[in-house]
Amino acid sequence: MTIRTGISGWRYAPWRGVFYPAGLPQRSELEYAASRLTSIEINGSFYALQKPENFQAWSAQTPDDFLFSIKAPRFITHMKKLADVRTPVANFLASGVLALGPKLGPMLWQLPPNLGYDADRLTSFFDLLPRSTAAAAAMATEHDERLDGRAWTTTDADRPLRHVLEVRHATFETPSFVELMREHDVGIVVADAGGRWPVIEDVTSNLVYLRLHGDKELYASGYDDASLDRWAARVRVWADGGEPADAKRLSGPAVPPVADRDVFVYFDNDIKVRAPYDAMALAARLGVGPRP
Numbered sequence: 001m002t003i004r005t006g007i008s009g010w011r012y013a014p015w016r017g018v019f020y021p022a023g024l025p026q027r028s029e030l031e032y033a034a035s036r037l038t039s040i041e042i043n044g045s046f047y048a049l050q051k052p053e054n055f056q057a058w059s060a061q062t063p064d065d066f067l068f069s070i071k072a073p074r075f076i077t078h079m080k081k082l083a084d085v086r087t088p089v090a091n092f093l094a095s096g097v098l099a100l101g102p103k104l105g106p107m108l109w110q111l112p113p114n115l116g117y118d119a120d121r122l123t124s125f126f127d128l129l130p131r132s133t134a135a136a137a138a139m140a141t142e143h144d145e146r147l148d149g150r151a152w153t154t155t156d157a158d159r160p161l162r163h164v165l166e167v168r169h170a171t172f173e174t175p176s177f178v179e180l181m182r183e184h185d186v187g188i189v190v191a192d193a194g195g196r197w198p199v200i201e202d203v204t205s206n207l208v209y210l211r212l213h214g215d216k217e218l219y220a221s222g223y224d225d226a227s228l229d230r231w232a233a234r235v236r237v238w239a240d241g242g243e244p245a246d247a248k249r250l251s252g253p254a255v256p257p258v259a260d261r262d263v264f265v266y267f268d269n270d271i272k273v274r275a276p277y278d279a280m281a282l283a284a285r286l287g288v289g290p291r292p
Contacts (some may be wrong), residue, residue, distance in 0.1 A: 003239050004067060004105075005283040007275045008211065008268040018273045034062040036141040038281055039069065039105065039291050041211075041227070041266045045095070046071040052096030052152040057291050063290065067105040069209075069264060078112045082125040082168055089128060094140035094151040098133060098197035101150050101155075106162045106207060106264060108189070113197070116171040119180055126163075127185040164189050164209040168197040178202040178251040192226070201247040207262050208238040212278070214269040222274030223267075223281075232264070232285040239263045 011026070011032045022031055023050050033040060042058070044050060051197060058068065071094050076085045089165070090238060107129075130136040133155040140153040165181070166189035181188055181204035193213040212231070214221040223231070234244045241257040267275035284290040 002290045003235060003265075003286055004039035004263070005265045005286070005288065006037045006041060006069075006267075006278045007033065007270070007279050008041040008071075008266045009043040009270065010040055011044075012270050014271070015273050015276070017241045019276045019288055023172060025247075030058060031061045033276065034066050035290060036276070037066075038283070038288065039264060039266070041065045041069040041071060041108065041268075045092070045097075046074050049073065049091060049095040049147075051150060055096040055152075057097040059103050062103065066103055068100055068103055069105045069108055069266070071110060074110075077109055078115075081112075081115050082121055083238060085125070088144065089178075090139050090142035091144060091147055093130070094147045094153055095145035096152045098140065098155045099152050102157070102159070104133065104159070104161075106164050106187070106209060108164055108166065108209070110166040110189075111168060113168040116169045117167075117174065119176065122165075122180060123184070124216045126186060129163055129186075130161055132158055132161050136161055138221045162187070162205065162207050164205075164207065166191055166211060167200070169272045170224055171197060173198050173200065175249060175251045178249075181205075199248050200250060201244070202249045202251050203238070203243060203261075205265065206258065206260060208235075210235075211266040212265065212269065214268050214274075222269060222272065222282075223278045228282050228285060230277065232282055234264060235263050235286060263281045267291070 010030055017087050020032060024032060076088045080088060130139050137153055137155045140151065164187035185205045186205045186211050187205040188202060190201050190210045191197055191199065191213065192215055194216050215223060215227055237244050238262060241259055241261050267279045270274050
């Protein structure tokens with residue numbers, strides 16, 4: 001069982017001189033953030049394919065026990081809407097994600113607000129996803145010519161590869177969606193966005209993945225002590241293998257308790273520089289901050 005708290009992205013100009021000390025070189029910001037957190041969600045990969053040397057550099061700048069989650073490209077989720085995406089997924093995998101080695105954590109697939117629930121679409125997509133780094137390396141070799149000369153298609157070891165899905169359309173609020181996610185062992189992201197998007201807290205894999213976007217104002221409002229206490233209590237229950245008594249579930253009774261469940265919590269309320277402080281405050285409540 002592992003609990004990790006972190007931030008979504010780390011390169012934000014308003015953080016400089018506030019969270020990041022004045023005068024800290026931009027190239028040192030990841031190292032600074034990683035010394036105070038245990039995980040970071042890479043979100044630059046959502047906007048454009050990165051390069052292997054970027055992933056290698058990020059790995060080198062973080063502690064040995066650090067983990068990255070990776071947000072998958074919007075070209076796959078928002079433009080192609082998960083349809084006919086074998087080559088785009090191969091390109092994503094070949095872009096260098098496997099260069100993170102043991103620091104590669106879950107892959108986040110965030111769907112757009114205008115994409116509703118379609119069981120067949122999701123099933124086809126989930127069947128495509130590699131579930132190990134060896135399978136990901138094999139699929140990466142299917143990249144197209146755009147990755148020629150810059151592809152990374154090997155892995156240093158064969159490890160499990162886990163996936164989570166964040167949905168933003170009300171049609172996903174149906175028990176059949178939860179059943180489908182359990183069938184394919186994909187986690188449902190618990191998204192707190194001030195009521196703007198569905199909140200689904202059914203556990204569908206051995207990973208509970210939270211994205212806290214701001215409980216009142218999207219990407220801006222921070223979490224006060226009472227809110228952080230509430231989230232800490234919920235995280236403890238999930239990590240201990242249970243489910244909160246008031247969990248917003250769609251599928252009826254809670255799943256049986258399990259002995260090994262990981263919980264990843266990322267704060268995405270970055271506009272007013274609340275994300276890193278909220279992440280550290282939650283880690284302190286849970287006793288899971290980085291080692292000195």
